[in-house]
Amino acid sequence: MAIYSVAAPEEGYAGGANNTESQGGVMKIGIVGLGLIGGSLAIDLRSQGHTILGMSRRAETCEQAIARQIVHEASPDPKLVASADLIFLCTPLAALQDSVQQLVPHLATTAILTDVGSVKQPIVQQLAPLWPNFVGGHPMAGTAESGLDAALSGLFVDRPYVLTPTESTPAHALATVAEVVRSLRCRLYQCAPAEHDRAVAWISHLPVMVSASLIAACLSEPEAAVLELAQHLASSGFRDTSRVGGGNPELGVMMARYNQAALLNTLHAYRNQLDGLIQQIEQANWAALDQALMRTQAERPKFVEPQ
Template identity: 30%
Template sequence: MKLFNKVAIVGTGLIGGSMALAIKKNGLAHRVIGVSRHKTTLIWARKSHAIDKGSQDLSIIKDADLVILATPVKTILNLADTILKFIKKDCIVTDVGSAKLEIVSKLGKIFPNYVGSHPLAGSEKSGIANASRGIFKNSLCILTPTKNTTPKALKKIKNLWKQLGAGVVFLSPDTHDRILSFVSHLPHVIAFSLIDTIPHKYLKFAAAGLKDTTRIALSDNRLWADIFLSNQRNILKSIESFQDKLSGIKSAINKRDEKTLIKILEKAKGKREILG
């Protein structure tokens, strides 16, 4: 079922490329157009049949009835005004940014048919070479509508994500950023910090536990620096919460308080079991 005539994806990396592949596989658009700063990315996207046509020039998005912004948060904010010059009045605009409040605050004022999206899917790997048409299947996508969001645009974007295989939930931008600071952003802060804490000469002794715990530290450093700064207030609060928990373990170890230590670890284990 065709939902759109022309879909333009700005940023054909892991998520943007995966969306392009999934949209084409599911026949959700007549044409899928890609925009990237890198010519090699566009060549790869064409060869992998993710897009029908690509360009480094934003003017290619003209006449699109859906524009998907799949770049880092700062780039989305910087490109918004330029994109407005090229799109038609009834074009629907969405993004896949990992921090929503700043994006929604700006884009919601610029684009009359804007709907914020954040698919909770991805990988520590990046780039179009790692894109997958099945990455959104059985995942969750958070939409962040506001009182100004048009029902038609919201319905279309919700349907898009459902067609891509994702479940959809609605959250306010502020609630989204607060929750994601704990379940996504903080784990990345910890993974980066943990691997950086370990002396280089000890790494040859690392087994599966350390590799599993720090896998996400392989993620794109520029992308995550951008996310950390975009959700600064909430991430600082989540870091403080983590420091409190770490201090509790440190105190129990320092006091050789086995009873308290076991209680802390047992509680943490129980919470982890909820995830399955």
């Protein structure tokens, strides 16, 4: 399994145009899809001196992006990004293929495309044949909010950002995307698309389903007074564990649709763990329960603290 971290910038590096200039200067960068991720990319990359060209299917979003000075130009017309050197595809997973097909007739042969989708293998298989200079990507960053109104500066700082090249990915395209992504001051990684999908099924897609199930389980309380009391008493623990389950439903469906096999594998494994806990509690096997919780206490830092 080829998973490795890309070397971080030297200490004290703050991103910006100076780093990009060493690779040939500032660029024209297209952002297709002006939501949370696309808007946040535009904000940070514009601050570095790049020319940002935004594309959204809604004219109102384009007008808003210009008014907020998130992009230099914006339009629903794919011709707007025809002159871009690098284009970030920030649409929902289901719209990526159509977006690329709309763009292809207008692009220069040297243009580089990269996406930000949370599933990689099926997307890379779809898009790489449509455009040779394509690099799969996934920024592991976000908030509970969505849309351009939620876009903010610094969203990607110290967050993982994964690139998933294949044997056919041009080296120069990968290097260009990596350099621009690195300027966001994220933690940059590279791995195979299939390995990415198995990994994120555990730490991103499974938590969404588990969190949603937690909320749904609470709603099954038959007594309205008890349910209302639980809602009043819910504090930080419930907020933390239910946050991703209360997010954008479309994203959850897309995770399940495009990463079905890996997600099902993790769900079955999680169900087995729950069955084990139920058995320990039913049998009052407190020693076994203590051992299980001690193990999870010891292992959690490996997932939530930077390695």
